[in-house]
Amino acid sequence: MRRRLINSTLAVVLVVIAVFGVSLVIVETRTIEAAAHDRVQSEAVRLFSVVEGKIADDERVTRGALAGQVTDGRYAEVDLPGGPPLTIGERPGGSVIEVTETGSRGERVTVMEARDRVNEELGQTLLIILAVALLAVGAAVLLAVRQANRLTAPLTDLAETAERLGSGDQRTRHRRYGVPELDRVADVLDASAERIARMLTAERRLAADASHQLRTPLTALSMRLEEIALTDDHTTVKEEAAVALTQVERLTDVVQRLLTKSRDPKAGTGTGFDLDEVVKQQIEEWRPAYRGEGRAIVHSGRTGLRAVGTPGAVAQVLATLIENALMHGAGTVALRTRVTGNQAVVEVTDEGPGVPADLGSRVFERTVSGRNSTGLGLAVARDLAEADGGRLELVQQRPTTFALFLAREHEHH
Template sequence: MRRRLINSTLAVVLVVIAVFGVSLVIVETRTITTSAQERVESEAVRLTSIIDARLIGQEEITPKVLRDQVDGERFALIEIPGRAPIEIGKRPAGDVIEAERKGEQGETVTVQEPRSSVTNEVWRTLLMILAVATLAVIAAVLLAVRQANRLASPLTDLAETAERLGSGDPRPRHKRYGVPELDRVADVLDASAERIARMLTAERRLAADASHQLRTPLTALSMRLEEITLTDDPDTVKEEATIALTQVERLTDVVERLLTNSRDPRTGSAVSFDLDEVVKQQLEEWRPAYRSAGRAIVHSGKQNLQAVGTPGAVAQVLAALIENSLMHGGGTVALRTRVAGNQVVIEVTDEGPGVPSDLGPRIFERAISGRNSTGIGLAVARDLAEADGGRLELLQAQPPVFGLFLSSSPRAADRDEEHRTVR
């Protein structure tokens, strides 16, 4: 591209110089020739007037007297009737420029100038024009190189940026070149890089969330299947199989929710549901794991509560809190349900050391963990809670108390009002 720009610019300059240069040479040649002819004629007129004056005054007319009146490069011939011709200067050889004038006293004055003087002046003019043209060509080449670099270098940078995007490096460069068209391309590439970065981040986040949220249901399902393989009691097998089917349904719900909300977590469809059923389901799923760890999980608080949200999402939030207590807490884990104004609250606490003071304000950030875990469980749980219009908070650091706040169901409030009226 650089070579093309330089060649095209140089070609344009050469064409301009050729057109205007030839025209200028022709004009200057004619101007110099005309000017020389006018000078010779002017000198012939001046010399004629001097001779007329001397003839009228009967003064002496000799070559010595008139020599100072004629330019040294010119030749003058003065012919006076009745006198010998007077020659001033050296008669030029070859082609000459000549002017002849007749005076009032009958004299004839002829002035000649060698045409070589005109030719020399024309050549000097041609050399000046050629020098200017050479400088113009050099300036054009330098300007073309500068413009070629100014245009080619940004294009090379933009090509490298596009290549980086294609190779999976979506970092925007935020580099501009002072050329509106190229800056527009750079803006588009940077915007594309940012969109690709967001898409990659979303995909990685989806993969991390999926691995985290699917691990718990799969672990619980694996425990149920192990219970089935270790017992011969048909009633126990039936009970465990029923629970396993419930866990499969929950696993399916988790997958569907991940696929639906992978781009925007605030797309959940909240409904009124029985909170006791969700809590009971979590207790049944996690008791075997706590029993294996020599710990207990219990439930207390107000019963028969109706909440507004997505049952599957609430179950995932509780599962994240219960798993967090199993991994990082100690002693008995307690789930307590209560009512706070127009909200239903589920508190999860244990008897462990609690949340370190330096992690407390950042406990819900991704990649923040007190131990060697993924650090995304609580972050995912908070996202799920907020998607249903609720919130997840750390109410107390030591001992740890997490609170899930959900809107209470209007139907539940109406039933409470009916009970108070009947009483």
């Protein structure tokens, strides 16, 4: 493209120079020739006037008397009636400029000048025009190269940016070139890079959240299915299958909530539900795991509460808190329900050493964990709570107490 820009610019300049140069040569040639003819004619008129004056005064017309009237390099010939012609100077050969003046008595004056002088002036004029044309071509070359560099360098840079964007590098360049059209392309590429980066970040976050949030429910579901596979008791099979179906429904709801939040973080379609039932369900699901660790999980506080939200999302938040207490806490884990204002609150407390002072509220940040874990659990739990219209807080560090705040459903009398 750089070569094409230079060639096109030079082509335009050469055409302009050719058109104006030829026109200028034609005009200058005619001007020089006209000036030379006027000079010769002026001398012929002057010489003829001298001859006319001498004839009128009855003076003898001689060569010596006329020699001073003819410019060096020119040739003059005077024809007088009844006498031989008088010649002044040397008759030029080749092409000449000739002017003749004739009088009423038959006298005739002819002045000639060789075209060599005209040709010399024409040659000098052509050299000047050629020099100006060469300077114009040189300036055009410099201008074309500069303009080509100004255009091709940004285009090359934009092409590299697009190539990096296609290869997965979403860093924005924020580089502009002073050319409105190219700057607009750069704006579009930067906006595309930012949009792709946001999309990739959202996809990676969704994948990480989903893998973390589905791990525990899938493990629990696998254990239920193993229990079903190992037992011959029809009643036990039915009970375990019912629990497994409940877990599958909650799992489906969690996946739907994650997908909904990834599309619209402000989306929330919660309805009224029985909070006691969700808390009781989680205690029943986690009691075997706690029993296996020699620990207990208990429930206390106000009963009969109804909250606004999605049971599956609330169950997943509580499951994260209970699992967190199992992994990082110690002793008995207590779930206590209470009311504050127009909110229903579920607190999860354990008897462990508490949250380290250096972590504090940072436990909700992604990648922050008290032990060797992903650090996603509490962050995702808070996201799920907020997407459901509630909030999750660390209300006490020692002993560790997390509180899930949910809007209460208004009672109808």
